[in-house]
Amino acid sequence: QKEVEQDPGPLSVPEGAIVSLNCTYSNSAFQYFMWYRQYSRKGPELLMYTYSSGNKEDGRFTAQVDKSSKYISLFIRDSQPSDSATYLCAMKLSRDDKIIFGKGTRLHILP
Amino acid sequence: EAQVTQNPRYLITVTGKKLTVTCSQNMNHEYMSWYRQDPGLGLRQIYYSMNVEVTDKGDVPEGYKVSRKEKRNFPLILESPSPNQTSLYFCASSPGGGNADTQYFGPGTRLTVL
Numbered sequence: 435q436k437e438v439e440q441d442p443g444p445l446s447v448p449e450g451a452i453v454s455l456n457c458t459y460s461n462s463a464f465q466y467f468m469w470y471r472q473y474s475r476k477g478p479e480l481l482m483y484t485y486s487s488g489n490k491e492d493g494r495f496t497a498q499v500d501k502s503s504k505y506i507s508l509f510i511r512d513s514q515p516s517d518s519a520t521y522l523c524a525m526k527l528s529r530d531d532k533i534i535f536g537k538g539t540r541l542h543i544l545p
Numbered sequence: 546e547a548q549v550t551q552n553p554r555y556l557i558t559v560t561g562k563k564l565t566v567t568c569s570q571n572m573n574h575e576y577m578s579w580y581r582q583d584p585g586l587g588l589r590q591i592y593y594s595m596n597v598e599v600t601d602k603g604d605v606p607e608g609y610k611v612s613r614k615e616k617r618n619f620p621l622i623l624e625s626p627s628p629n630q631t632s633l634y635f636c637a638s639s640p641g642g643g644n645a646d647t648q649y650f651g652p653g654t655r656l657t658v659l
Contacts, residue, residue, distance in 0.1 A: 477653055480647050537585065
């Protein structure tokens with residue numbers, strides 16, 4: 435079983451829809467969870483960062499961690515064409531540990 | 546502007562011809578790292594450095610070398626490139642020790658080895 439699993443997509447949704455992106459993981463010791471956004475021909479950029487379980491909201495973005503199910507989600511409200519990108523989940527065991535990335539989900543927001 | 550720069554952005558070379566990809570950051574970050582990104586495999590860490598003169602292997606270090614003589618620079622060296630090193634390479638930096646909260650990625654270097 436891979437450490438971090440993420441559906442590669444592509445996921446196509448109409449503009450204005452709520453988008454749900456998900457990752458599952460196998461190591462219950464992960465404590466830090468991140469979402470990166472990567473536009474075509476660009477490097478990844480950190481979008482959301484959460485520690486342990488719970489929700490974190492930042493504008494149209496909400497990150498959710500369910501440690502009991504080993505499942506993390508990123509929700510995008512009122513999706514825009516500019517949200518079209520690849521979204522990578524990432525996690526690590528401790529603050530000083532290396533980051534394990536998911537393979538990314540390609541998202542297309544249709545105008 | 547705070548940034549991580551990489552050069553070259555695109556490179557086509559032949560098997561066995563030594564090459565260096567440069568990486569520089571202007572944020573005085575201690576931690577720097579190299580990743581490669583391949584379709585279906587995602588981002589994989591090659592090498593990382595927690596400070597000047599301190600480097601360590603990541604998940605896929607074979608065929609690569611790095612050095613950290615100055616805080617701002619972290620070049621990636623391929624002594625004898627092979628076609629399986631054709632990939633998209635990213636340099637990243639972050640403040641603090643280890644993998645701190647925010648990694649800043651460079652724009653990427655697309656390498657093709659013929």
